[in-house]
Amino acid sequence: MNEQISTLxxxxRQFCVxxxxxxxxxxxxxxLATEQLRSWGLPLDPARLIVAELTANAALHGRVPGRSFRLALTMTAEGVVRIEVTDTRGDVLPDRQTSAAAPAESGYGLLLVEELADRWGVRLGPVPCKTVWAELDPATGAGKGVPRSQAGRGVGR
Incomplete structure (x- = not known):
């Protein structure tokens, strides 16, 4: 019998709404995310800033009348916090180049996510959805509210 070792x-802890x-x-x-993080005994910033940006983007750019979006928080045994926001506009994706280059007046939010999170990205599906996610890893100094550029971490992903 072949046993597969999970790499997940x-x-x-998990929270979804x-x-x-x-x-x-x-x-x-x-x-809700602030209260959940508090109940888990985790620092509130920068996670609540990331949640604020991703949920605002879902309400503004991922909005489909009559459909909701989903916020999920998970914490691994190692203390990595993952924030996921899933909306029903899989056809509208955040653009890393636009947000990193010269953002419009309202395009600074993903720069904030980029600076505060250790990793972030977008996962497509199930159709018609997309999930924008960000991770905070205590092993790299996240959760202290210190931007990566000031915490000695590299910019590469």
Missing amino acids: PLVA PLSATRRGARLGRL
Whole structure:
């Protein structure tokens, strides 16, 4: 019998909630995430800043009338916090080049995510959805509110 060893991290804690794709839903997501992180005994920043940006983007750019978005938080046994926001606009993807180059007046949010998170990205599916995710890894100094550029971490991903 062949046994496969899982390379997925062991999830210690999990939280998931559907939210209305409105400004009020984004605010509620930020408040619920803050309380969840507090109950897990984790530092609130920079996670709540990332949650605020990703939920606001879901309400603004990922909005489909009559459909909600989902906020999920997980913490692995090693203390890595993963923030995921899933919306129903898989056809509208965040653009790393645009956000990193010269953002428009409202395009600074993903720069914030880029600076505060250890890793972030986008996963497509299931159709018509996309998930924008960010991870904070205590082994690299995340969760202290110190931007990567000031924490001695490299810019490469």
